[in-house]
Amino acid sequence: MKIPFNWPHMTGKELYNIAESHFNGRLAGDGPFTKKCHDWLEVNGHTHRALLTNSCTASLEMSALLLDVKAGDEIIMPSYTFVSTANAFVLRGATPVFVDIRQDTLNLDETKIERAITNKTRAIVPVHYAGVGCEMDSILDTAGHYGLSVIEDAAQGLMATYKGKPLGSLGKLGAFSFHETKNIISGEGGALFVNDQALAEKAEIIREKGTNRSQFFRGEVDKYTWQEVGSSYLPGELIAAFLWAQLEDAEKITEARLRSWDYYHSLLADAESQGYLNRPIIPSECGHNAHLYYVILPEHIDRNRILFKMKTAGIGAVFHYVPLHSSPAGKKYGRVSGELRNTEVLSKQLIRLPLWVGLSKEQQETVVQVLLDALRSNINV
Structure with missing residues (x-):
């Protein structure tokens, strides 16, 4: 699939x-x-x-x-x-x-x-x-x-x-x-x-x-x-x-995405409690729009291994931004204020999961299963 x-x-x-x-x-x-x-x-x-x-x-x-x-x-x-x-x-x-x-x-x-x-x-x-x-x-x-x-x-x-x-x-x-x-x-x-x-x-x-x-x-x-x-x-x-x-149809689109976001969140609750990953945190004052669902891997996990195994299984999971301060243009045109530890660590451990209107629960369950299998095999390496 x-x-x-x-x-x-x-x-x-x-x-x-x-x-x-x-x-x-x-x-x-x-x-x-x-x-x-x-x-x-x-x-x-x-x-x-x-x-x-x-x-x-x-x-x-x-x-x-x-x-x-x-x-x-x-x-x-x-x-x-x-x-x-x-x-x-x-x-x-x-x-x-x-x-x-x-x-x-x-x-x-x-x-x-x-x-x-x-x-x-x-x-x-x-x-x-x-x-x-x-x-x-x-x-x-x-x-x-x-x-x-x-x-x-x-x-x-x-x-x-x-x-x-x-x-x-x-x-x-x-x-x-x-x-x-x-x-x-x-x-x-x-x-x-x-x-x-x-x-x-x-x-x-x-x-x-x-x-x-x-x-x-x-x-x-x-x-x-x-x-x-x-x-x-x-x-x-x-x-x-x-x-x-x-x-x-903006409200209907948002509602559909939120349903998929919530289902990922419930499917991954046990994995978070077991220390395999961290789920997104939504502050109480924020009403989010389910733009994306991501997980943060522990620092000792090789993200590239996880992404490779998900890609091999046909799952379109991806990383996100390469921090601008570490890029050639960022070094040339910008400057850094203070330490950017969260930026440097979290950017290397984040994986975005498939999320779109029409994504089925069966597909989400497959995504989560492949992700967790990859994490378990990585930990046992």
């Missing part, structure tokens, strides 16, 4: 929406389906302004432009994240400052932020790993005390909350992904949440090649011209049409 790591979920309405856009001859960005997506995200995401983008990477790049990040600025972030979190600011000449993660959630350790702050620090970028919220109250308090902006990297965070508030709505800006591997998808795509009303108009301008084209189409100006440094960050209408089908 082959069980892939991910299988994109289709609601059945995506092609109908795409055909409607095609029939209406509306293919460029910011059409009717884009508006529907914007409205849905603003209402359900509790944000002042939501803007679809080409990717979460594009949303982060827009954030750097919106905050006028310049050469010499420093941006605090975890090392355990995707390269886009750092790239967006390095492109503006800024320096990523890498801080360790928490052992329980693998999120940015809020207690390590303050000592990373210098007179060059401009912003903090918490990454909500696996759709589990960072300790945002503390992060926002620290940011407020030092006059820093908070940009939430909520690439994995749609439909998840922190103390009842949607992820991405708590900082000044929030960046989301609709990549094929995410819960809610459009193949490629993303969104920017603009929670600071003062930045909304500038965000529209940056997204539209630096022009006030959006205001022109709303009849607010009689012509549009170049206003700011910007780029083409908006997706085509066919992407929005696909995404709209997903957003309409």
